[in-house]
Amino acid sequence: MSTLGATDLAAGFIEDSGEHARGHARWVEGALEFGVFGGAKRMGRPRRLIDA
Template identity: 75%
Template sequence: MTDASDVTDASGVKCTHCGATDLEPGFVEDTGEHARGYARWIPGPLERGLFGGAKRMGKPRRQIDAYRCPRCGHLELFATAYV
């Protein structure tokens, strides 16, 4: 099993769906208003604020590294470095 904190490239990352080892690195895009261009992972269940948006203030965020399997298309996601 791969330790998510050590994931920086596709070496050692294996598809949990079909077992392929030649995964393609990428990221999950976020194009919403005021977005930085990439999605982030926030711990805990989704809590909605007064206007329906997610409550995020003061919560730590981690970068999401994504790896796509060229054989079956499955995505492996890892919450890595704090951002």
């Protein structure tokens, strides 16, 4: 798989707002970690809207 000249890649995951969302998905920076209630820890992490 080619990275097309990329030198630095950051770990992250896709955040999906669910079935009744407005269709937005976001990339969240950092490794996926789970909180005490089972959801992904997202507080304080940079997020980027995915436009595809």
